[in-house]
Amino acid sequence: MFRYRRCLGIIVIILALLGSTGCGAQAGSIESESRLPISDHYFIFDTIVNLRVYDERITPEHFAEMKELLDGIDGKMNRLREGSELDRVNQNAGRSPTPVSDETYRIVSTALQYAAASGGHFDPTVGPLVELWGIGSESAAVPDQQQLADALQLIDYTSVSLDESSHSISLPQAGMSLDLGAIAKGYAADVLAAYLKEQGFESAIIDLGGNILALGAKPDGSSWSIGVQDPEQARGQHLGVLKVKDKTIVTSGVYERFFEEQGKVYHHILSPFDGYPVDNDLQSVTIVTEGSMDADAMSTAAFSLGMQEGRKFIERLETAEAIFVTKNREIYVTSGLKQGFQLTNDTYRLMN
Ligand code: ADP
Ligand code: MG
Numbered sequence: 001m002f003r004y005r006r007c008l009g010i011i012v013i014i015l016a017l018l019g020s021t022g023c024g025a026q027a028g029s030i031e032s033e034s035r036l037p038i039s040d041h042y043f044i045f046d047t048i049v050n051l052r053v054y055d056e057r058i059t060p061e062h063f064a065e066m067k068e069l070l071d072g073i074d075g076k077m078n079r080l081r082e083g084s085e086l087d088r089v090n091q092n093a094g095r096s097p098t099p100v101s102d103e104t105y106r107i108v109s110t111a112l113q114y115a116a117a118s119g120g121h122f123d124p125t126v127g128p129l130v131e132l133w134g135i136g137s138e139s140a141a142v143p144d145q146q147q148l149a150d151a152l153q154l155i156d157y158t159s160v161s162l163d164e165s166s167h168s169i170s171l172p173q174a175g176m177s178l179d180l181g182a183i184a185k186g187y188a189a190d191v192l193a194a195y196l197k198e199q200g201f202e203s204a205i206i207d208l209g210g211n212i213l214a215l216g217a218k219p220d221g222s223s224w225s226i227g228v229q230d231p232e233q234a235r236g237q238h239l240g241v242l243k244v245k246d247k248t249i250v251t252s253g254v255y256e257r258f259f260e261e262q263g264k265v266y267h268h269i270l271s272p273f274d275g276y277p278v279d280n281d282l283q284s285v286t287i288v289t290e291g292s293m294d295a296d297a298m299s300t301a302a303f304s305l306g307m308q309e310g311r312k313f314i315e316r317l318e319t320a321e322a323i324f325v326t327k328n329r330e331i332y333v334t335s336g337l338k339q340g341f342q343l344t345n346d347t348y349r350l351m352n
Contacts, residue, residue, distance in 0.1 A: 035056070036054050036055070036056065036219065037052035037053055037054045037204075037205070038052070038053050038054075038055075038056070038058050039051060039052040039053070040063040040066070040067075042067065044067070044070050044071065044074060045070065045074055045078070045184075045185060045188070045208065045209070046136070047185060047208055047209030048207075048209050049070065049207070049208055049209070050205075050207040051063065051066060051192070051204065051205075051206055051207070052204060052205045052207075053196065053201055053203070053204040054203035054204060054218065054219045055201045055202070055203060055204075055219075057200070057201070058201060062196075062199060062201075065195065066192050066195060066196075069188075069191050069192060069195060070188055070191075070192070073103070073184065073187065073188045073191065076100070076101060076103060076104045077103075077104055077107060077180045077184045077187075078184075079127060079177060079178060079179055079180070085098070085100040085101060085104045086104065086178055086180065088100075089169045089170075089171065089178055090127065090171070090176070090177040090178060092170070092171070093170075093171035093172075093173060093174050093175060093176040093177065094171065094172065094173050094174030094175070094176070095174070096170065097161070097163060097166070097168035097169065097170035098168055098169055098170065099166055099167055099168040100167055100168065100169055101167070102167060104169075105162070105167045105169070107180060107183060107184060107187050107293070108124065108160075108162065108169055108178065108180070109162055110183065110293060110294075110297065111124035111157075111178075111180060111182075111183050111297065112124065112157055112160060112162070114183070114297040114298070114301050115157035116157070116158075117301070117313070118301035118304065118305060118313060119305075120157060120158075120272055120273075121271075121272070121273075121278075121301055121304035121305045121309075122182065122297060122300050122301035122304060123155060123156075123157045123272040124157060124160075124178050124179060124180060124182070124183070125154070125155050125156060125157050125159075125160060125171070125176055125177070125178060125179075125272075126155055126179050126270055126272055127176070127177025127178055127179040128150075128151040128154045128155065128175060128176065128177055129148075129151045129152070129155060129270045129272070129275055130179050130181070130268075130270065131151075131177070132147055132148070132151045132275075133266065133268075133270065133277075135257055135258060135259055135266065135267070135268040135277075136257045136259075136268065140259040140266070141259075141261065142261050142266065143275075148274075148275040148276075149275075151275060152272075152274075152275050154173060154175050154176045154177075155176075155272045156176075159171070159172050159173070159176075160178070182252075182269075182296060182297060182300035183293060183296050183297045183300075184296075185208045185209065185211045185292075185296055186211055186248070186250055186291075186292035186293040186294070186295055186296025186297065187292070187293040187296070188208055188292075189206050189208050189211050189212075189213040189248060189292035189293075190213070190248075190291055190292045190293050192206045192213070193206060193213050193215050193292070196215060197215070201215070202215065202216040203215060203216045203217060203218060203219050204216070205224065210229070210250075210251055210256070211248070211250045211292060211295075211296060212226055212248065212249045212250070213247075213248040213249075213292050214226060214244050214245070214246065214247055214248070214249070215246065216245065216246055217245040217246070223243040223244055223245050223340075224243070224244055224245065225241050225242070225243055226241065226242045226243075226244060226249050227240070227241055227242075228240045228241070228242060228249075228251065228286050228323060228341075229251065229253075229284075230345055231253045231254065231255045231283040231284045231325055232255070232283070237345075238344060238345070239325070239331070239343065239344065239345040239348050240323070240331070240341055240342055240343045240344050240345065240348075241341070241342045241344055242286075242288065242323075242337070242340055242341050242342075243340045243341075243342075244288065244340060246290075247288050247289065247290065248287075248288070248289060248290065248291065248292040248295045249286060249287070249288050249295070250286070250287050250292060250295035250296050250298075250299045251284055251285065251286040251287075251299055252269060252284065252285055252299040252300045252302075252303040253267075253283055253284030253285070253303070253325075254267045254269075254277075254282075254283050254284065255267070255283070255284070256268060258277075269300060269303055269304060271304065278303065278304045278306075280306035280307070281306055281307045281326050281327055281328075282303055282306060282307055282310070282324060282325065282326055282327065283325045283326065283327055284303070284324075284325045285299050285302045285303040285310060285322055285323070285324055285325075286299065286322060286323040286325075287299045287302065287314070287320055287321070287322050288320070288321045288322065288323075288337060288340075289317075289319055289320040289321065290319055294320070295320070298313075298314065298317070298320055298322075299322075301313060302314055302322060302324075307324055307326060307332070310322075310324065311324065311332065311334070314334060315334065320334075321333075321334045321335075321336040321337040322334050322337070323337065323341060325348070329347060329348045329349060330348070330349050330351045331343065331348050331349065331350050331351060332351050333350065
């Protein structure tokens with residue numbers, strides 16, 4: 001997972017303390033009085049991590065512990081990290097079950113649930129396809145038909161066995177591999193949020209390469225303003241703003257990681273059905289909900305399903321809201337977000 005360098009970088013940018021939303025002046029005064037937010041940023045998971053905590057009690061030790069938490073997750077769930085739990089599961093494919101930690105077991109079982117719920121459009125067994133395309137790596141290239149056909153044979157979430165009693169995972173066929181790139185970053189954001197809460201911090205923005213978790217509210221009790229990246233523009237250009245408290249905002253889009261060959265763009269969300277980058281009517285899907293692991297899985301699933309099915313998929317989930325951006329610049333917002341979302345780029349049309 002997380003193996004790809006971002007092409008345009010962060011999907012959703014934080015506008016929390018900027019701009020025309022009425023919070024700029026307040027934020028300025030907080031900052032001059034008290035140095036807030038206190039932040040940390042670095043590169044892990046092949047992702048830019050940006051943590052901002054709005055509480056003066058946060059210390060470098062807290063930040064160090066958070067980094068350790070992230071490194072621990074990467075050490076378990078990064079299929080490219082030699083000796084990681086996921087690597088061991090993948091190496092044992094076609095041979096024997098691999099016992100894993102509660103954590104990894106839970107993420108894999110959640111991923112399999114989303115695979116079933118999305119009719120296989122989200123599929124954590126896409127490892128061989130991800131490997132084949134190499135999107136984000138130096139060797140990214142369009143595979144030939146035979147290679148694609150061979151990889152597709154290895155993709156089947158229904159064949160993964162989980163054994164609850166021993167917490168072990170097995171892949172029945174050699175060459176199969178699990179990839180948690182579409183869910184683990186969200187999980188990591190949840191882990192950091194739980195850590196901060198446990199330590200008594202109530203106001204923070206956790207940004208894992210565009211997977212945003214807005215913990216609590218701003219220090220003055222008002223909502224955060226989170227920008228939704230314009231999928232057609234460079235990083236930092238947003239098409240709208242979301243007002244939220246205690247929510248996660250996660251986007252999947254065509255522009256996130258990609259390469260170009262002969263004038264055609266190939267992005268990193270792959271169809272387990274034809275083996276190519278998902279090509280439908282969507283440019284991006286943004287999910288707004290409580291848990292970031294769920295949001296991460298949902299955004300990839302809804303994006304892969306396409307506008308119509310993706311919308312039905314989200315509407316069936318009571319606690320999730322979404323913003324769908326189509327290739328012809330139409331924006332569909334689920335009912336619960338109608339109040340909280342403001343379109344700021346008028347080259348897009350907000351639909352009913
Ligand atoms: P990002 O990592 O940019 O936030 P996503 O959460 O949508 O984007 O995850 C994309 C990653 O998930 C890919 O880089 C790959 O590792 C993996 N992946 C690609 N296609 C699928 C799919 N159909 N189902 C599940 N995971 C996928
Ligand atoms: Mg995802």
